[in-house]
Amino acid sequence: MTISQDGASPEGLERRTFRADRGDVGVRLDRVILRRLADRHDIARPDVQRWIGADRIFVDGVPITRGGRRVSLGEEIAVLVPAAPARREHLPEARPLDVLFEDEHLLAVNKAPGTVVHPTKGHWSGTLFNALLWHAKQWGPRGGRPGLVHRLDKDTSGILLVAKDPEVLARLARALQRRTFTKQYVALVYGHPPQEAGRVQLNLERDAEHWYRMRVAENGGRESVTEYECVATSGTPRAGLSLVRCRLVTGRMHQIRLHLRALGVPIVGDRLYGQPRWQGISDEALAAAAQAFPRQALHAWRLGFTHPMTGERLQITAPLPDDIRALVALAKLPLSALDAGA
Incomplete structure (x- = not known):
């Protein structure tokens, strides 16, 4: 099996493609793939190893049978991964918020230790974001979906900044990139x-x-x-x-x-x-x-x-x-x- 030129993939699978850079050179292929799929928390190293030899991993269009193969600069690596799980609707929950600052554009909250910031696998409710959705009901016609400007680990406490509309979120994101925070x-x-x-x-x-x-x-x-x-x-x-x-x-x-x-x-x-x-x-x-x-x-x-x-x-x-x-x-x-x- 080879990957078609138009990038079509078997039903139920998605094609992810990336070009090996200097940081990938000499590293085992299975490790490189897992690092490049870091956004998919549902995929672990055993999954990648099962795909090797199963016509799911390709280098420059050729199927790979050895995960221990070392990657070379410029190689095109393609992986057929399962489709991402369907996104679940996040529901408002009447949970208390420790608000440090708030105006019509944004708010800053004090996150308690042990609180998950955003719903994710195993934590679909009881998160800070669920509480923010409830709080957002008070924002009136101008208010929208709360936008998290940054994140904190579950067990790290302290300040989280939240935007009340997309324009404010975009401006704060640009300020973060410029390192003016x-x-x-x-x-x-x-x-x-x-x-x-x-x-x-x-x-x-x-x-x-x-x-x-x-x-x-x-x-x-x-x-x-x-x-x-x-x-x-x-x-x-x-x-x-x-x-x-x-x-x-x-x-x-x-x-x-x-x-x-x-x-x-x-x-x-x-x-x-x-x-x-x-x-x-x-x-x-x-x-x-x-x-x-x-x-x-x-x-x-x-x-x-x-x-x-x-x-x-x-x-x-x-x-x-x-x-x-x-x-x-x-x-x-x-x-x-x-x-x-x-």
Whole structure:
């Protein structure tokens, strides 16, 4: 079987085609395919491996039988994937929102930890977006479908910006691309950064074997930059805790979590990228609290941007949630240090 020149595919399958770039060179074909299909969370590596030898994967029009084959620059890779699942209708739900700012054009909400931002597989209800759809009923004739300007991980708390109509959403999206936003996060980490303040710059890519993880790219990947400052610390350099303020220059998935791990100061409670460093804390109560902390201690703290319609410069702050505050207090770290120099 070969793929027809007009791109027709067997019924029930969609043809995805891409050209190998420098980041793909020398990488196993199955890993490259999974990375290029990162938008399809329903596809995993075993699926790709089953398609090999089943006339579902082609390189320069020729069917492939070995997933371990290494990719060369410029090769055209085509994959016949199952049609994407039908989109489900998202329903309004009467759930409370912690609104930090709102006018006729946009609003900023304080997302609680553990809240999924947008409906997805396994989380079709109870999300922040369901609550926003309900809230949007109050917007009157001008209001429309809420548009999420950016996202936060389920277990990251803090500020989310929402547009009330497509024009506002488009203007805010352009501002994000131009990097005119100032996005500051607060993280509680194990140990102490090697410098009081600095900049982390790494290229990141999605993990080919686990779509929900990111990793530092050996070749290619996308640039990611975080500026950080350690504002308070307690204990020894490896066995204590530090409060770190981070400013995103870029906004890649899991960027801060990976960057702080690369600095040797993993975030407390991070089950995906963290380390069990609580074992080295001498204060038994603090060690137990750090071990039991149920999520990454990361909070989207402050957002600065130019209002897309009025031109006013806004700065919105989301107070630290109770769970991080309690751990910070137990570590005897001064929260007042957060605002110094911010």
